[in-house]
Amino acid sequence: MKQYVEQVVRTVEARDPGQAEFLQAVKEVLYTLIPALEAHPEFRDNGILERLVEPERQIMFRVPWEDDQGRVHVNRGYRIEFNSAIGPYKGGLRFHPSVTPSILRFLGFEQVFKNALTTLPMGGGKGGADFDPKGKSDREVMRFCQSFMTELFRHIGPDTDVPAGDIGVGGREIGYMFGQYKRLTNEFTGVLTGKGLGWGGSLIRPEATGYGSVFFAEEMLKTRGESFAGKTCAVSGSGNVAQYTVEKLHQLGAKVVSLSDSNGTVYDKDGFDEEKLDFVKELKNRRRGRIKEYADKYGAEYHGDLRPWDIPCDCAFPSATQNEITAADAETLIKNGCRLVCEGANMPSTPEAIDLFLANKVLYAPGKASNAGGVATSGLEMSQNSMRLSWGRDEVEDRLHQIMIKIHQTCADTAEEYGQPGNYMMGANISGFIRVAKAMLDQGLV
Numbered sequence: 441m442k443q444y445v446e447q448v449v450r451t452v453e454a455r456d457p458g459q460a461e462f463l464q465a466v467k468e469v470l471y472t473l474i475p476a477l478e479a480h481p482e483f484r485d486n487g488i489l490e491r492l493v494e495p496e497r498q499i500m501f502r503v504p505w506e507d508d509q510g511r512v513h514v515n516r517g518y519r520i521e522f523n524s525a526i527g528p529y530k531g532g533l534r535f536h537p538s539v540t541p542s543i544l545r546f547l548g549f550e551q552v553f554k555n556a557l558t559t560l561p562m563g564g565g566k567g568g569a570d571f572d573p574k575g576k577s578d579r580e581v582m583r584f585c586q587s588f589m590t591e592l593f594r595h596i597g598p599d600t601d602v603p604a605g606d607i608g609v610g611g612r613e614i615g616y617m618f619g620q621y622k623r624l625t626n627e628f629t630g631v632l633t634g635k636g637l638g639w640g641g642s643l644i645r646p647e648a649t650g651y652g653s654v655f656f657a658e659e660m661l662k663t664r665g666e667s668f669a670g671k672t673c674a675v676s677g678s679g680n681v682a683q684y685t686v687e688k689l690h691q692l693g694a695k696v697v698s699l700s701d702s703n704g705t706v707y708d709k710d711g712f713d714e715e716k717l718d719f720v721k722e723l724k725n726r727r728r729g730r731i732k733e734y735a736d737k738y739g740a741e742y743h744g745d746l747r748p749w750d751i752p753c754d755c756a757f758p759s760a761t762q763n764e765i766t767a768a769d770a771e772t773l774i775k776n777g778c779r780l781v782c783e784g785a786n787m788p789s790t791p792e793a794i795d796l797f798l799a800n801k802v803l804y805a806p807g808k809a810s811n812a813g814g815v816a817t818s819g820l821e822m823s824q825n826s827m828r829l830s831w832g833r834d835e836v837e838d839r840l841h842q843i844m845i846k847i848h849q850t851c852a853d854t855a856e857e858y859g860q861p862g863n864y865m866m867g868a869n870i871s872g873f874i875r876v877a878k879a880m881l882d883q884g885l886v
């Protein structure tokens with residue numbers, strides 16, 4: 441079976457040369473599936489892997505827009521509709537200058553398994569543009585979003601493909617895109633998630649990825665008879681996922697000592713409390729400033745060259761971007777006594793870092809399991825939109841919590857069943873894969 445997997449990996453390498461992130465994600469998943477493929481030879485016989493690594497559809501388009509000075513700019517927009525075996529394509533949109541087909545294909549590929557783990561009926565997709573919202577006025581962002589949606593609208597729909605936010609796409613951008621979709625189609629539908637609460641959004645969706653990640657980590661700690669009370673945690677990023685990771689960790693009695701952005705890291709030895717976190721939310725979500733301002737206001741340390749992983753911690757929550765924990769970072773974390781790494785971001789640990797975590801018995805949660813709370817709550821937003829009603833805050837948070845407990849249990853049980861207890865990466869990959877593969881088999885050669 442290893443040879444079969446190697447052959448599929450070689451096909452991807454040959455077909456998509458230079459797509460390093462996509463290849464990294466494919467290898468990480470495929471090699472852990474070998475025991476499941478041995479138990480289910482029908483998957484190989486029906487070319488499931490060959491079909492899984494090829495997106496069902498990829499859309500690439502021009503996004504022209506005008507800045508406040510009347511100058512014309514052209515960005516490139518994408519939507520990768522990866523797999524619809526278990527539901528409409530579902531996954532976020534990323535606006536960041538680093539966006540390439542490789543990045544979006546790795547994200548779309550991961551999303552397929554993540555969405556399967558939620559047990560909700562959602563296929564996987566991802567999209568975005570190489571547009572940089574930083575430093576742009578609200579009007580410029582609005583014109584960009586309207587232009588982006590002017591092409592994207594014909595490819596999406598509440599039963600076809602339901603995008604949401606990701607890096608650089610939050611409530612503001614979803615609002616502008618939703619407005620343009622409505623204008624073009626004359627329909628008010630749940631075509632996007634992460635909508636504003638006053639117009640179809642779900643309570644707890646903004647909090648969901650961060651809260652969900654902490655709920656997953658809490659379950660991992662319980663397997664060792666531990667809780668967050670008194671634990672020191674390092675968090676990277678300072679956007680949506682990071683903010684609500686800090687909020688839930690603080691509620692559960694942990695001390696969070698770091699946040700970061702692409703310019704540097706803040707180290708607050710006293711920890712972030714509610715008031716400090718409110719400042720971060722205002723700074724990042726409204727004023728769209730740099731995290732350094734936090735250090736200036738609260739007298740915390742700020743270092744352009746320090747990484748959150750250099751700070752001694754019990755638990756680490758990478759919540760910024762892919763490949764932000766290298767092998768050297770993993771070594772530092774382990775040396776400093778870190779016993780849990782829970783990925784809020786997608787693929788933040790390099791393969792070498794993951795190997796080190798597993799070899800050193802660090803509790804390691806792969807993003808596709810631990811950050812699935814965001815898309816799961818998007819699924820709950822879709823349900824509420826279909827039913828034309830809104831659930832209360834406690835109801836949505838409780839559903840999210842239950843989903844995360846279940847994902848944890850599924851990953852743990854599957855890892856044990858396939859002979860590697862405690863290997864959540866293997867458990868997540870196999871259980872997500874089996875759900876998708878079975879649906880693909882049922883639906884014939886499509």
Ligand SMILES: NC(=O)C1=CN([C@@H]2O[C@H](COP(=O)(O)OP(=O)(O)OC[C@H]3O[C@@H](n4cnc5c(N)ncnc54)[C@H](OP(=O)(O)O)[C@@H]3O)[C@@H](O)[C@H]2O)C=CC1
Pocket residue numbers: 605606607608609610649677678679680681682700701702703759760761762784785786811812814815
């Ligand atoms: N939002 C969601 O619901 C979900 C998000 N995720 C994943 O979580 C991660 C964070 O997303 P989210 O919080 O929504 O995004 P945001 O745009 O809200 O925040 C991203 C944060 O990460 C930092 N960052 C981004 N790119 C880099 C980089 N190349 N190097 C260093 N720092 C960087 C940003 O800093 P700066 O401002 O300087 O760019 C910012 O602090 C991503 O990996 C995303 O795919 C996963 C599941 C769901």
Ligand SMILES: O=C(O)CCC(=O)C(=O)O
Pocket residue numbers: 530531532533551554602603604605606633786811812814815816818
């Ligand atoms: O809420 C969603 O649809 C997608 C969230 C997302 O982009 C992710 O899980 O990486």
